[in-house]
Amino acid sequence: MKTTENQSKTSHPIFVLAIGGSDPCGGAGVQMDLMTLGACGIRGLSAISALTIQNSHGIDRIMPISPRDLQDQITACIDDFPVTWVKTGILPDPNLVKVVAEIIQKYKLKCVVDPILRSGKGFGFAKEDSLKAYIDNLCSQASIVTPNLGELRQLARMVAPEIDLSAVDSLTLAQKLAQIWKTNILAKGGHASGSIITDFLVQKDNMWRFSHPRLPFNEIHGSGCCLASAIAGYCAKGLSIATAVADAEHLFESALLAGWTWHETTFLNPLNNLTELGLESLLKDEVNQVIATLESHPFASSFIPEVRTNVSILSLGGVTREQVAAVDGRITIVGGQVKAAGPIRLGCSNHTARLLLACREVDPRIRAVINLKYSPTNLDFCQRASLLCLEIMRSRELPAQKTSEHSTMEWIPSQIRLDSTTFPDVVYDTGDFGKEAMIRLFAHSGKDLQEKLLKILNGMKG
Incomplete structure (x- = not known):
């Protein structure tokens, strides 16, 4: 590491x-x-x-x-x-x-x-x-x-x-x-x-x-x-x-x-x-457990957006993007099935890693995030899972921020701080010109993220 x-x-x-x-x-x-x-x-x-x-x-x-x-x-x-x-x-x-x-x-x-x-x-x-x-x-x-x-x-x-x-x-x-x-x-x-x-x-x-x-x-x-x-x-x-x-x-x-x-x-x-090598192994295992949940669940493909999905989890004591584990190549759909496109690596995530680090400035307990496809139906399943959901309005984003993905990742937590006294489980937006609508699921650990994801996916069975 x-x-x-x-x-x-x-x-x-x-x-x-x-x-x-x-x-x-x-x-x-x-x-x-x-x-x-x-x-x-x-x-x-x-x-x-x-x-x-x-x-x-x-x-x-x-x-x-x-x-x-x-x-x-x-x-x-x-x-x-x-x-x-x-x-x-x-x-x-x-x-x-x-x-x-x-x-x-x-x-x-x-x-x-x-x-x-x-x-x-x-x-x-x-x-x-x-x-x-x-x-x-x-x-x-x-x-x-x-x-x-x-x-x-x-x-x-x-x-x-x-x-x-x-x-x-x-x-x-x-x-x-x-x-x-x-x-x-x-x-x-x-x-x-x-x-x-x-x-x-x-x-x-x-x-x-x-x-x-x-x-x-x-x-x-x-x-x-x-x-x-x-x-x-x-x-x-x-x-x-x-x-x-x-x-x-x-x-x-x-x-x-x-x-x-x-x-x-x-x-x-x-x-x-908890040596450097062991800590990296534990971190990758946390990401792998979330991926396994997506790959094995029959309804998971409906949550993969056009820009595809990634899971980002921050190492204990981590403060930089290089200490965030994610899938190198994102998570995609192959033959109708969810599949990780590459191996789990440290420092390979850009967008979700920056979002994770920025959100940690708002709530220090946050260590994990996954981006999911937005639709009214998908949002409904998040709400049925008793997760706290917050909508952010992309129309508030300044033009200069919209043209820079890095600025967007910093803008999102600023809106969370503005609109909510409690850090939500789910932050979603309905999109804007050139911006795909998105659901972002946050958690305190990989295990916490996996449990929240299962609540959402298992709710679709009914």
């Missing part, structure tokens, strides 16, 4: 410094941080804040590093390597929190703060004085803070004691902390009950909801470390906070599905197939 623009401008990798505890069984702490950063294509550096004695059964004890030793580890890294992003894990002593906060301020570093106050098995990492140090020194300097439900409540209890915690939900608490600290808050919902897990990202002017089914796993070891490190890694590659969170959520789910269970504890595997 080709490098990002940030990487191509330098002869060295992108660096992220992980500050946290050492886990001898490798499932959490800086060991998980470094694995996850590697999966993001980042060179991880580390500074140990504490040694721990733990295994799959739980934590026996924790031994904090002295503030001076932590400071020397951090400065040894940032005085040598071009570090701009830092991720923090456990800081079990208030003086350690203050050391990190002072260095972040001095070097003007950007920071993902994972305020780990207690392990999943209940071991307390931070006492009241450490919690106060987080609030007084570190959280307001963070680029994003990533508390779980318990941590969110503990932080809110000290920051806003007037709030009745029993009467408000996690989104309200996250909004309050984001307002006080003037930073981004990712309120993680894994510790809440229910079959659907929802994480809320609260920003100054936006709120993003990331929902997915609860997977049937036991106690998950290192989940917060994995997610926060992925956010730091993707931010270091140049993604916005919201886009980095969206991609980190996908990486975490992949790491969980590839994980393994030992003594009723689930260990994540962020490195599974």
Whole structure:
């Protein structure tokens, strides 16, 4: 896979410094941080804040590093390597929190703060004085803070004691902390009950909801470390906070599905197939699954437009057209059957790839798109599938934009932003002079795109 623009401008990798505890069984702490950063294509550096004695059964004890030793580890890294992003894990002593906060301020570093106050098995990492140090020194300097439900409540209890915690939900608490600290808050919902897990990202002017089914796993070891490190890694590659969170959520789910269970504890595997070659293979497989759906469905040919179809899916952490996988030659009709005209390649798509990247500026969760033939009947099947549909008027497009396909791909998301407060599943237009009418189906992943497409196609059976 080709490098990002940030990487191509330098002869060295992108660096992220992980500050946290050492886990001898490798499932959490800086060991998980470094694995996850590697999966993001980042060179991880580390500074140990504490040694721990733990295994799959739980934590026996924790031994904090002295503030001076932590400071020397951090400065040894940032005085040598071009570090701009830092991720923090456990800081079990208030003086350690203050050391990190002072260095972040001095070097003007950007920071993902994972305020780990207690392990999943209940071991307390931070006492009241450490919690106060987080609030007084570190959280307001963070680029994003990533508390779980318990941590969110503990932080809110000290920051806003007037709030009745029993009467408000996690989104309200996250909004309050984001307002006080003037930073981004990712309120993680894994510790809440229910079959659907929802994480809320609260920003100054936006709120993003990331929902997915609860997977049937036991106690998950290192989940917060994995997610926060992925956010730091993707931010270091140049993604916005919201886009980095969206991609980190996908990486975490992949790491969980590839994980393994030992003594009723689930260990994540962020490195599974996430080398450059493996990530490219996974991306192509996502595209191939959508193609297989089209090629095997008896009604799919009625959705192929005159200009033909393409599927574009963006790599996790991707920011350029070269990181979009699509069919080289588009998807056509041969003998009445839908058929991919060429192999799946990176960087071969122009129009749909540009559209995908432009739409991601509107909604960072968008990673996949397919263009389909417009007809009133086809649109009706989209609506019957309970998909949110939005019409854009090609008559609004300026003459200069109509003559440039690149400008059109940027014009479409501007109309979405203008006409809808929620990013639609389907964006369609009825055409214009020299412009074929088109349906565009958007999704958060290849799997999501395949499921939406099947809803539409299967609805035609009735």
